[in-house]
Amino acid sequence: MENNKIYDITIVGGGIVGTATAYKIQLKYPKLKILLIEKQSHLADHQTGNNSGVIHSGLYYKPGSKKAQTCVDGRKQLVKFAQEYNIKHDVCGKVVVAVNENELPYMNKIF
Secondary structure, eight states: OOTTOOOSEEEEOOSHHHHHHHHHHHHHOTTSOEEEEOSSSSTTOSTGGGSOOOOOOOTTSOTTSHHHHHHHHHHHHHHHHHHHTTOOOOOOOOOOOOSSGGGHHHHHHHO
16 A cells, blocks of 8 residues: 555455445445455454354344345345355255244244
């Protein structure tokens, strides 16, 4: 990075959220100069790189809530991106079980 370089946007964090944000902004505004700052030595080297690799389904958020909508939309975009760029992934579904009868009402809510 040059000390006198001027950027239109600076994004702090090179995990999935930061890189996805930079990617989407660059697609929409290709002439903008974007700086992505990451404290680790590699992108996605912190929480993103150490997660279970599961794409969040949004299952546990209140149906119709902003969190649920954002999660579902993000999942669709991520799967589409993986398909377009031949990135290995597996959309295999999710199994949700009740471990006792007290959890059955929650199962109905999820369903």
